[in-house]
Amino acid sequence: xxxxxxxxxxxxxxxxxxxxxxxxxxGEQLPGVASASxxxxxxxxxxxxxxxxxxxxxxxxxxxxxxxxxxxxPLGSSGVGIRLIGCQPGGGATSVSWLRRVAGHWLxxxxxxAPAVVLQVRHERHDGVEPPDAGPLxxxxxxxxxxxxxxxxxxxxxxxxxxxxxxxxxxxxxAWQAPPPFRRHLLVCCGVRCNAQGSREVVESMVRTAKELxxxxxxxxxxxxxxxxxxxxxxxxxxxxxxxxxGGVTPAQAAEIVRRAVx
Numbered sequence: 001x002x003x004x005x006x007x008x009x010x011x012x013x014x015x016x017x018x019x020x021x022x023x024x025x026x027g028e029q030l031p032g033v034a035s036a037s038x039x040x041x042x043x044x045x046x047x048x049x050x051x052x053x054x055x056x057x058x059x060x061x062x063x064x065x066x067x068x069x070x071x072x073x074p075l076g077s078s079g080v081g082i083r084l085i086g087c088q089p090g091g092g093a094t095s096v097s098w099l100r101r102v103a104g105h106w107l108x109x110x111x112x113x114a115p116a117v118v119l120q121v122r123h124e125r126h127d128g129v130e131p132p133d134a135g136p137l138x139x140x141x142x143x144x145x146x147x148x149x150x151x152x153x154x155x156x157x158x159x160x161x162x163x164x165x166x167x168x169x170x171x172x173x174x175a176w177q178a179p180p181p182f183r184r185h186l187l188v189c190c191g192v193r194c195n196a197q198g199s200r201e202v203v204e205s206m207v208r209t210a211k212e213l214x215x216x217x218x219x220x221x222x223x224x225x226x227x228x229x230x231x232x233x234x235x236x237x238x239x240x241x242x243x244x245x246x247g248g249v250t251p252a253q254a255a256e257i258v259r260r261a262v263x
Contacts, residue, residue: 184220
């Protein structure tokens with residue numbers, strides 16, 4: 001199989017808010033590696049891609065963006081592409097399809113400003129608690145051996161990469177036009193203090209219980225937030241429309257909150 005000779009900028013992308021801090025730290029540790037986030041308070045992936053590609057997407061630039069006036073050549077114009085690795089340390093439920101969707105949205109809306117940029121997303125999500133070895137990931141990618149097969153790089157594991165074309169599923173859907181018909185809205189604080197004191201386990205317990213009861217979105221909407229106060233009672237859960245605040249919530253108590261919400 002022939003190989004495409006190209007250098008690659010690697011971007012580690014946090015797949016959810018609870019992974020943002022760890023993935024950002026990885027990006028700071030690894031030379032020449034950037035980091036971005038799909039959600040929460042990290043740097044949004046589209047902003048990182050704009051910076052790497054030299055695209056100005058500021059207000060007034062137009063829906064397709066425009067070439068940056070910084071004088072720096074976009075990566076794509078010098079034969080360099082961008083590779084995105086979805087990271088969720090410790091594992092989780094967020095699918096890499098969301099990463100492909102956001103990357104496709106960026107390519108569609110910036111096509112005129114970054115026509116030469118080549119984007120690829122690693123087919124498998126990185127769930128390890130240690131950062132991936134980015135060195136081999138910058139190597140050339142071999143042409144796929146069969147139609148529909150993701151091309152592989154020259155690393156020992158033969159990592160698969162999905163090329164981004166801009167034809168990926170859009171961010172908008174008719175199914176997401178209106179709020180779901182829930183009776184209770186449960187807000188779980190995932191701010192710094194709550195996150196350090198078990199809010200991730202609280203969210204997982206709530207979601208698991210709602211799925212077991214078959215009430216996800218239909219009767220209970222579970223939403224992760226940043227600081228809700230009062231921080232000394234972390235982890236904090238708030239229920240609406242009854243305006244009930246609960247502090248020091250354990251995973252077992254979180255499951256009971258969901259059960260009571262549908263009584």
